[in-house]
Amino acid sequence: MAPRPRSQETLAVRSTDCQDVAMLAIANLRKTYGNFVALEGLDLKIEPGEILALLGPNGAGKSTTVKCLVGLLRPDAGTVEVDGADALADSSARRLSGYLPEVARLHETLTPWEFLLLKGRLFDLDDTVVAERGERSLRGFDILDRKDEPMVAFSKGMLQKVSISAALLTDPKLLVFDEPLSGLDVTTTLIVKQLMHEFAARGGAVLHCSHMLDVVENTADRIAVLDRGKLLACGSADELREQSGKGSHEHLDDVFRSLVQASDPAAAAKAILG
Numbered sequence: 407m408a409p410r411p412r413s414q415e416t417l418a419v420r421s422t423d424c425q426d427v428a429m430l431a432i433a434n435l436r437k438t439y440g441n442f443v444a445l446e447g448l449d450l451k452i453e454p455g456e457i458l459a460l461l462g463p464n465g466a467g468k469s470t471t472v473k474c475l476v477g478l479l480r481p482d483a484g485t486v487e488v489d490g491a492d493a494l495a496d497s498s499a500r501r502l503s504g505y506l507p508e509v510a511r512l513h514e515t516l517t518p519w520e521f522l523l524l525k526g527r528l529f530d531l532d533d534t535v536v537a538e539r540g541e542r543s544l545r546g547f548d549i550l551d552r553k554d555e556p557m558v559a560f561s562k563g564m565l566q567k568v569s570i571s572a573a574l575l576t577d578p579k580l581l582v583f584d585e586p587l588s589g590l591d592v593t594t595t596l597i598v599k600q601l602m603h604e605f606a607a608r609g610g611a612v613l614h615c616s617h618m619l620d621v622v623e624n625t626a627d628r629i630a631v632l633d634r635g636k637l638l639a640c641g642s643a644d645e646l647r648e649q650s651g652k653g654s655h656e657h658l659d660d661v662f663r664s665l666v667q668a669s670d671p672a673a674a675a676k677a678i679l680g
């Protein structure tokens with residue numbers, strides 16, 4: 407399958423001098439939990455105007471990577487820079503990243519408006535700035551009329567919309583989206599896909615963690631495959647097919663399974679059913 411088409415604006419962004427500084431630069435990142443090695447010297451870069459998908463089986467190190475780069479976890483060694491700023495040493499650099507966790511833990515007794523104001527104050531944003539940006543996002547997701555309702559009765563998809571709105575509050579340069587399409591209906595899924603494309607076209611960068619291989623093939627410029635804390639491969643979908651020894655028309659599911667040496671899903675299904 408052909409990679410997603412690039413707009414001329416995206417091409418222009420990536421050809422400018424800002425490409426000298428990667429939007430995200432991870433170098434020699436290491437993290438252990440006791441005797442378990444979660445990350446073993448990970449190196450990864452994302453350029454301005456680029457969407458990079460991070461794939462890997464459970465336990466590969468994806469969540470650890472994300473938590474280290476957004477400041478939720480301290481690595482044992484290595485560096486993380488966002489737009490040239492040290493994300494591990496400079497707490498203010500965290501405003502450069504908009505983080506959407508896989509499982510959003512919102513204060514559901516709050517309303518969306520109260521939650522956004524709280525999030526903004528945690529980042530020292532003026533309430534008027536939060537109001538302007540929050541209203542814009544909630545209107546775009548068509549939930550502005552519910553901004554004053556407690557979120558306790560919201561569906562998973564509605565909570566995801568509020569979480570994405572919160573991730574955009576600081577006007578970030580890097581989006582770190584962990585399973586951003588989870589719980590969304592078809593229309594909102596299309597909106598979020600286009601949002602990532604538009605964000606990259608404006609010079610930002612996106613790290614998209616996902617298990618949905620068909621989605622990342624159509625949205626990502628490059629795909630990084632992580633397993634057992636190591637980067638196994640990184641490139642376009644066609645480059646991954648080449649690295650795995652698969653043909654140009656091979657389904658990405660089979661490429662991924664080959665790279666991580668996963669078991670045959672058909673055989674596993676038969677074994678489960680007996």
